[in-house]
Amino acid sequence: MEIKVTKVEQSKLGSVDFDNLQFGRTFSDHMFVAEFENGEWKNFQIKPYSNFSISPASAALHYGQTIFEGLKAYRNKAEEVVLFRPEYNCQRLNDSAARMCMASIPEEIFMEGLRQLLKIDQEWVPRKPGSSLYIRPFMFADEEFLGVKPSSKYKFVIITSPASTYYAGAVKVKVEKKYVRAAEGGVGMAKNGGNYAASLYPAKLAQDQGFHQLVWTDSKTHEYIEEAGTMNIMAVINNVIITPSIEKLTVLKGKTRDTVLTLARAWGLSVEERPIRVEELKNAHENGTLEEVFGVGTAATVAPISLISIDDVSYDVPHLQEGLFSQKVAQYLTDLRLGLVEDENNWMQKAF
Numbered sequence: 390m391e392i393k394v395t396k397v398e399q400s401k402l403g404s405v406d407f408d409n410l411q412f413g414r415t416f417s418d419h420m421f422v423a424e425f426e427n428g429e430w431k432n433f434q435i436k437p438y439s440n441f442s443i444s445p446a447s448a449a450l451h452y453g454q455t456i457f458e459g460l461k462a463y464r465n466k467a468e469e470v471v472l473f474r475p476e477y478n479c480q481r482l483n484d485s486a487a488r489m490c491m492a493s494i495p496e497e498i499f500m501e502g503l504r505q506l507l508k509i510d511q512e513w514v515p516r517k518p519g520s521s522l523y524i525r526p527f528m529f530a531d532e533e534f535l536g537v538k539p540s541s542k543y544k545f546v547i548i549t550s551p552a553s554t555y556y557a558g559a560v561k562v563k564v565e566k567k568y569v570r571a572a573e574g575g576v577g578m579a580k581n582g583g584n585y586a587a588s589l590y591p592a593k594l595a596q597d598q599g600f601h602q603l604v605w606t607d608s609k610t611h612e613y614i615e616e617a618g619t620m621n622i623m624a625v626i627n628n629v630i631i632t633p634s635i636e637k638l639t640v641l642k643g644k645t646r647d648t649v650l651t652l653a654r655a656w657g658l659s660v661e662e663r664p665i666r667v668e669e670l671k672n673a674h675e676n677g678t679l680e681e682v683f684g685v686g687t688a689a690t691v692a693p694i695s696l697i698s699i700d701d702v703s704y705d706v707p708h709l710q711e712g713l714f715s716q717k718v719a720q721y722l723t724d725l726r727l728g729l730v731e732d733e734n735n736w737m738q739k740a741f
């Protein structure tokens with residue numbers, strides 16, 4: 390596949406303060422763009438990061454045919470730019486695309502576009518420990534037509550944004566029993582824009598009450614937990630790592646979730662993927678067997694939860710002790726990215 394490259398005349402690198410990066414506000418010099426029309430992907434380009442022109446009648450704007458991914462490029466201790474399981478994100482983008490009735494993107498286009506983009510913008514991968522280049526691949530409908538039907542045209546784009554260490558501290562969450570993120574048969578498994586739009590209002594209500602995030606519950610009974618904000622959720626009760634199963638497609642198939650579960654099993658720990666009742670957390674808290682609760686996702690990797698509010702009662706969760714599983718696994722993943730531990734699962738790869 391041939392990618393037409395147009396480079397910026399003047400890089401913005403010199404004007405970026407890498408010591409004060411705000412998440413998602415600074416973008417690297419270039420972007421990758423591919424277009425889908427008449428049943429095929431074409432016009433592969435790497436060009437200066439810039440605004441698009443989009444038809445006012447695009448189904449992306451009216452009917453939400455738009456999906457995205459999120460992953461990171463890191464610098465290891467040899468100063469190489471490395472990626473962590475990038476094919477997982479391509480596969481999931483295509484799972485999202487299938488559910489939203491959009492075109493699927495061949496892995497070769499996704500990976501080749503990403504690799505060449507990172508090669509050109511490699512100086513944008515920060516060198517500071519803990520920082521990374523956040524990568525945002527996305528796809529949106531691009532046909533000029535107001536009828537409600539799947540678009541026949543799409544754009545696939547990759548933009549990147551340097552990000553500093555994500556440290557938000559421990560998170561306070563509220564178990565949400567009115568609004569839902571996903572229902573069985575709905576689109577919870579897809580990373581489509583509408584899921585995030587729908588979460589903003591209930592999340593704002595929780596923030597106004599002093600919580601950082603919501604714990605979503607199932608749409609039928611509100612008795613089972615599903616996710617923590619835009620992260621998957623895990624708990625350790627009585628030495629068993631438990632997390633909601635993904636088979637009902639209401640819980641997003643997180644790469645970090647899969648990674649953490651794989652590591653836990655390899656380390657000989659007990660893991661259960663199954664429905665988790667809100668009551669179970671409450672009971673475990675009461676009888677002292679609730680060891681930890683945490684969110685997992687690409688942005689934070691692991692976010693310890695310090696407080697859970699259930700029906701307006703707050704429960705403190707252990708989160709600072711030495712030797713917690715969540716801390717151990719977070720440290721392992723940091724070391725893995727730096728190339729300090731052996732990569733037994735072949736998860737890391739050089740970007741170019």
Ligand SMILES: *Cc1c(COP(=O)(O)O)cnc(C)c1O
Pocket residue numbers: 459580616618619620621641642643644645646685686687688
């Ligand atoms: C992206 C996302 C996650 C985390 O997925 P990762 O692949 O681990 O980054 C979890 N839940 C939701 C709702 C998400 O959008």
